Every structure is written in structure tokens, then in C-alpha cells.
Amino acid sequence: MLTALNNPRPAMLAVFMLLGGSVAAAASPTITVSWRDKPPYHYLDNGVPKGFLLERTQAIFAAAGxxxxxxxxPQKRIWANFSHGATNYCSFSWYRLPEREAVGQYTLPISIDPPHSVLVSGAALARVKTHATLAALxxxxxxxxGVVDGVSYGPELDAMIAHSANQMMRRTVDTTSMMRMLSVGRASIMLVDREDWEYVHRHEPILQSTTRLDFPDMPPGLKRYIVCSRDISPLVMDKINQAITATGGAVRSSHGTEEERKAHQRP
Incomplete structure (x- = not known):
């Protein structure tokens, strides 16, 4: 305290830096952060935004100031916004794909998915169980x-779908709607995010007729990122990346207990 009184310059410098930081923060434009409906990652519950990855993203931007x-x-609108040069614009929970990197800039990863599973209709279960691998399936x-049109399942799975011998049912719907279609037999199988399935399975009794199976040759889960428009400055991107690191880096999604995971493995 005596040092600060006898030599006011350090204290004045600290106040100046604090005020300068506040002015800079106030001068920075508000960034629009878009997101698609994907419970339990990010969704609206009676008009209230919820979801564990939405909360994580809010914490990252708050930490970045x-x-x-x-x-x-909707997903297609988000990527149309990027393609058409939206400004002060970010979106989160996306895989890293070359065509997306062409229209936006990626942060460090914010989460890591578990591998996908296969959701099976009741009518197709016996036939599906004759296949020991995803490749055979x-x-x-x-x-x-069943394939949700306009959605990427990751580069490896996208390529496997493109070369699949299965009959295809592509629909421009959300994942939950595709699960409902499968539950009434409009498709035999679909690839499903484990977090998606576990959330919907708890909330939709109709899905009790479906079975989730895991296959040994399923590609590993992918990292999810925040993507921002090209006009976002390197300084702001660096602040976001520092906040991601400070708040835990690429956290792994949790998808149930070890016993629950074993229950869905192929025999």
C-alpha cells in the first residue's frame, strides 16, 4: 500500500488498463451465435435455450469477454449465412469439413463425440443381428x-454412406423426426449420435420399439468446433481460443455408464 502511495504510476497504469479493456469490450460488436436444434446438445425447452454444449459455448464467450x-x-440457413458473407457471426457444434472451412474460420475444438451407433427398427432387428460389422451391414x-439430408456424419461415415448398397431414404428432417420414421418401419436402420438417441429415447415412448447397436468398425467420434465468419478478427479468434483452453479444451461427451454402453454392444 505504501509503495502504491509513494509511486502512483503502477496503480494509475492498472486503472488505465482496466478502463481501456472496458472501453475495448464496449466497442466490440455483439456477435450473433447461431445454433440448430439438436437435443441434448442445444435446443429450446418451452422457448428457453438449453443444452450442455450451448452452456459450454456461452461459458467460452463469457470467458473471452x-x-x-x-x-x-435451421442448419441449411446457418451455412447459407456463412456462404453469403454474414458478418459478426458464429455458430457452434460443427465437425471440421473442407467445404465448411472454405466459408468460415474454425476455433480450437470444444468437445469430442463418442462413436456413432446404429439405430434399428423392430422389424429389421433379426436381420441386422446377422451382421457382425458395420461394413457388412x-x-x-x-x-x-435412413439418412438426414444436409447433415454430415463425419468424412468417414459420409463416404461409407455414399458407397452403401442399402436402399436409401433421404429426408430433410431433424434427427428426432428420422428416429420416429424408423420406429414405425419407414427405414430399417440409421446412424445415430448416442447423445441424441439417449435423450430422445427418454422422452419419446414410441422409440421403445427400436434398438441401438454398436459395431466394432464404427469410426471414432469426431471433434466439434465453433465456426466464425471471415470478418471476425484474429484478435477475437485468439480470445475465443484462449477461453476454450481456459475452460477445459475439447471436453468429451458423456453417454451413460459403462454398464449402459455394454448393453448396446454387438454380441
């Missing part, structure tokens, strides 16, 4: 694969 405005939007011409 960046003001945001949440904007739930996708070679079965008698099965119908």
Missing part, C-alpha cells in the same frame, strides 16, 4: 438406411 446474441436457426441390399 465477448457479447453475444443467441439465434436458433451397409452391404445388405435388403435393408433401408
Amino acid at each position: 465477448i457479447a453475444t446474441r443467441l439465434a436458433p436457426e 451397409l452391404a445388405d441390399q435388403e435393408l433401408t438406411l
